Amino acid sequence: MLVPIDYRLTLRWPQTTIRVMDKTKGGQPQDIVTTAKRGAERQDFELASAISEDQAHERNRAVAGWTILSSIGDAVFAIDTSLRITLFNPSAQRISGFSESEALGKRYDEVLKFESEKTWHVNNHFIYEALAGRTTIMSNHTVLICKDGRRIPVANSASPINNASDNVEGAIIVFRDVTKEYELDKAKSEFVSVASHQLRAPLSAINWYSEMLLNGDAGTLTEDQREYVTEIFEGNQRMIALVNALLDVSRIEVGKLPNLPEPIDMAELLDSLKKELTPTINDKRLTFVKDIDALPQVTADPKQLRMVIQNLLSNAAKYTPSGGTITISLRIATDADMAKAKLTSTAPHWYFSVQDTGYGIPKTQQSEIFGKLFRADNARLLDVEGTGLGLYIVKEIVEKLEGRVWFDSIESIGTTFYIVLPLRSREAE
Amino acid sequence: MYCHYAAERLNNINVLIVEDERALSHALELKLQHEGFTVTVASNGKECLDAFRAQQFDIILLDLIMPLMDGFQLLKQLSKRPRMPAVFVMSSLSQHEDEARVLALGARKFFVKSNTPLTTIVDEVKKAKVLDASDAHAIIKPKV
Numbered sequence: 175m176l177v178p179i180d181y182r183l184t185l186r187w188p189q190t191t192i193r194v195m196d197k198t199k200g201g202q203p204q205d206i207v208t209t210a211k212r213g214a215e216r217q218d219f220e221l222a223s224a225i226s227e228d229q230a231h232e233r234n235r236a237v238a239g240w241t242i243l244s245s246i247g248d249a250v251f252a253i254d255t256s257l258r259i260t261l262f263n264p265s266a267q268r269i270s271g272f273s274e275s276e277a278l279g280k281r282y283d284e285v286l287k288f289e290s291e292k293t294w295h296v297n298n299h300f301i302y303e304a305l306a307g308r309t310t311i312m313s314n315h316t317v318l319i320c321k322d323g324r325r326i327p328v329a330n331s332a333s334p335i336n337n338a339s340d341n342v343e344g345a346i347i348v349f350r351d352v353t354k355e356y357e358l359d360k361a362k363s364e365f366v367s368v369a370s371h372q373l374r375a376p377l378s379a380i381n382w383y384s385e386m387l388l389n390g391d392a393g394t395l396t397e398d399q400r401e402y403v404t405e406i407f408e409g410n411q412r413m414i415a416l417v418n419a420l421l422d423v424s425r426i427e428v429g430k431l432p433n434l435p436e437p438i439d440m441a442e443l444l445d446s447l448k449k450e451l452t453p454t455i456n457d458k459r460l461t462f463v464k465d466i467d468a469l470p471q472v473t474a475d476p477k478q479l480r481m482v483i484q485n486l487l488s489n490a491a492k493y494t495p496s497g498g499t500i501t502i503s504l505r506i507a508t509d510a511d512m513a514k515a516k517l518t519s520t521a522p523h524w525y526f527s528v529q530d531t532g533y534g535i536p537k538t539q540q541s542e543i544f545g546k547l548f549r550a551d552n553a554r555l556l557d558v559e560g561t562g563l564g565l566y567i568v569k570e571i572v573e574k575l576e577g578r579v580w581f582d583s584i585e586s587i588g589t590t591f592y593i594v595l596p597l598r599s600r601e602a603e
Numbered sequence: 604m605y606c607h608y609a610a611e612r613l614n615n616i617n618v619l620i621v622e623d624e625r626a627l628s629h630a631l632e633l634k635l636q637h638e639g640f641t642v643t644v645a646s647n648g649k650e651c652l653d654a655f656r657a658q659q660f661d662i663i664l665l666d667l668i669m670p671l672m673d674g675f676q677l678l679k680q681l682s683k684r685p686r687m688p689a690v691f692v693m694s695s696l697s698q699h700e701d702e703a704r705v706l707a708l709g710a711r712k713f714f715v716k717s718n719t720p721l722t723t724i725v726d727e728v729k730k731a732k733v734l735d736a737s738d739a740h741a742i743i744k745p746k747v
Contacts, residue, residue: 371668374695378716379626385721386630391637414717421697432699477699 247350252335254344255305257281261346269328269351271321291315291327293576304332304345318349327356363424370421377417380410412559419563422481423546426570431478433574435599438472438479440504447484454491463501470506470524473598478571485564486528486591492560493553493589494532501529507594515578515594522597523577527590534585543581544569552585568593575599618728619660619688620644621651621677623669627716631664634725648672652680660688662728665710667694667701678708689731693724 243250249266253259262277270277270286277285288297303310310332317325330349334342384407386392388400395403425431448455448462455462472479490500507515507523517523533552535543542548547562572579577595618640622628628644635642643660645651647669654660663681667674674692681687692705693714702713712727 371695374715374717375624375627378695379624379630381717382627382630382721386634389722391633418697418718425698430698434699 249349250346251277251282251286252344252346253282253301255342257283257301259285260344266349269320269326269349270318276321287319288328288330289317289319289325291317291325293574300330300332301345301347304334304347305342307334307336307342309333327352329355360428363427366420366424367428370417370424373413373417377410377414380406381414384410416561416563419561419567422567423563423570426567426574431571433475433478433599435473435475438474438476440469440472443476443480443483444502444504447480447487450484451487451491454488458491458494458496458498460491460494460497461499463499465501465503467505469504470597472524472595474575474595475599478575482568482571482593483526485568486593489560489564489591490528490530490532490589494530498531498588500531503527503529506597511594514592515580517578517594519576519596523594524597525592525594527592529588529590531588534587534589535581535583536585540581540583544579616640616662617658617660618642618662618664619651619654620664621646621648621669621674622664622666622693623647624666627666630721631724634721635728638725638729640728648674648677648680651677655684659686662731663688663690664724664728665690665692666716667692667696667705675704675708678705678710682709691724691727691731693719 243261243263246263247265249269250261250263251259251266252261258279259277259282262272262274266277267273272285282301283296283298288300289295290297297316300310311330316328316330318328319325328349329352330347332345332347335344335346337343384403387395387403388407422431444464454460487500487502494500504526505524507525511525512519512523515523533550533556535550536552539548539550543550544565546566548565549560549562553560569579572593572595575595576599577593579591579593581589581591583589618635620628620631620635620642622631622644623646625646628646632642632644640662643654645654649672651663651665652672665674665677674694678690678692681690687709690710691712691714692710693716694701695716697715697718705713711731714724714727
C-alpha cells in the first residue's frame with residue numbers, strides 16, 4: 175500500500191530526522207529520529223511508527239475496505255455527483271467485461287447500460303434516487319448490456335455516499351449476475367404452465383358431470399344430493415380459478431402475456447365487470463357508486479386491462495362486509511395524481527380508483543400485499559375465498575405497462591386501490 | 604310436442620366429437636344425444652378423418668392436444684375439404700396464440716374447457732345449426 179506523504183529530511187550526523195506528514199489524512203506531522211549507519215547506502219524506516227495510532231487504524235480500515243471490495247463476488251462501482259465512475263471493483267470488471275481503466279473517470283452511462291428487461295428502456299431511476307439521497311433496490315427485470323453486447327439479468331441496489339457533513343457526494347451501486355436464478359424461475363414457470371394444463375382435464379370432467387347432475391340430467395336430486403353436488407361444483411370452480419391465476423402468473427413471468435393495445439370502451443368494460451359481480455353485490459346488498467365525469471379514451475390490451483380492473487373490483491366486493499359501499503373513480507390523471515403515483519412521464523395518463531368500506535389490510539402486512547400467494551390474516555380468519563395471486567397479477571401488469579398501483583388502507587374502515595396508467599400503452603416489443 | 608319435433612329435426616344433424624379424454628367426450632355425447640343430435644366420437648385426428656370416409660359431419664367439437672394427429676393438424680386437413688364443417692374448438696390450452704391459430708385455420712369458436720359450462724357448448728352447437736340452416740336457405744334461394 176502506497177501512501178502519499180510530505181516529508182522533510184534534516185541530516186545532522188550521526189542523526190537523521192525525518193518529518194513525515196500523511197497527505198491523505200492531513201494529520202499532525204510526526205518525527206522519526208534515527209541514527210544513520212556508517213557506510214549504509216539505504217536505510218528502511220518503520221513508517222508505521224511515524225503516524226499516530228488513530229491514523230494507522232484509519233489507514234488499515236481503508237486498506238481492509240478496499241481489499242473487501244476487490245474480493246467481493248458482487249460487482250461494486252461508485253460514482254461522483256457528475257456521474258463519473260470513481261471506483262470499479264474486479265467483479266464489476268468481470269461481469270461487465272470493461273476494465274478498470276476503461277471505466278474510471280468516465281460517465282457511468284457511457285460504460286454500463288442498464289435497461290428494463292420488459293420494455294428495453296434505459297433504467298437510470300435507481301442511480302438518480304441514490305444521488306437524491308435515497309437507497310433503492312432495483313426492481314426485478316433489469317438487464318445490463320455487457321461490453322460484448324450480451325444482455326444479462328442483474329439485481330442491484332444503489333445508495334448515496336454521504337460526506338462528513340452529510341452531503342451526498344456520490345453513489346455506490348452493487349449488482350450481481352442473476353442469470354441462474356432467472357433461468358430457474360423460468361423453468362419453474364414453465365413447469366407451472368404444463369402442470370396447470372394437465373390439471374384442466376380432470377377439472378373439466380368434474381365441472382361438466384357435476385353440472386349435469388345439478389341440471390337433473392341423471393334424474394331429480396334429493397335436497398341432500400343437491401347440497402353435496404353443489405359443494406363439489408363450487409369447490410371445483412375455486413380450483414379452476416386458482417389454476418387460471420397460476421397460468422396467468424406463469425405467463426406474466428415468462429413474458430408470454432400478449433400485449434396488443436386497442437381502443438377500449440371503458441364504460442362497457444366497467445359495466446360487464448360489474449355484471450360479473452352482480453351475484454355478490456346483491457347477496458351482500460353492496461352499494462356500487464361510479465364517480466366518473468368524462469370517460470378517458472384508453473388504448474390498452476383488453477385482456478390485460480380487464481385482468482387488472484377485474485381483480486381490483488372483485489377484491490373490493492369480496493373483502494367488504496354486507497351493506498358496504500364500493501366507489502370507483504375514473505378520470506384523466508391530474509398533476510396531483512401523477513405526483514401521488516410518483517410518475518415523472520409527461521405523456522397523458524388515466525387514473526382509476528376503487529374504494530371499499532371493507533375489512534382493510536392489517537398495518538403490519540401492508541408491505542406484503544403485492545407478493546405472490548399473499549393472504550391477509552384477517553381475510554383468512556374471515557374465511558373469504560381467494561387465491562392470493564390477484565394483486566400480484568395486478569402489480570406485474572401495471573408495472574409492465576409503465577404505470578403505478580398503490581393503496582391506502584385502514585383496518586375495519588376500508589381500502590382504496592389506485593392505478594395510474596398511460597392513456598396509450600406501448601405496442602408489445 | 605315441441606321437444607319431440609326439435610329432436611326429430613336435430614336427428615339429421617351429425618355431430619362428431621374429437622376428444623381423447625373419454626370422460627369429457629362421454630359427457631358431451633350424453634348431452635348432445637339428449638338434445639336429439641346424432642353423435643359420433645373419435646379420439647384423435649386420424650379417427651376423425653377415418654370417420655369422414657364413411658359419412659359427412661355438419662359439426663365438429665374438437666380438442667387440440669391429442670395423440671397421433673392433434674387438433675391443429677386436423678383443422679389443416681379439414682380446411683382443404685370442399686365443404687368445411689362448423690368446427691368448435693374446446694381445449695385446455697388458453698393462450699392467445701392458440702386461439703388465434705385455430706380461428707385462422709377456420710374454426711368458428713374457441714372454448715377453454717374448464718372455463719366453459721357444458722350447456723354453453725351445447726347452446727353454441729344448437730345456434731350453429733340455426734345459422735347454417737339460414738345460410739343454406741340464402742344460398743339455395745334463386746336470384747330474382
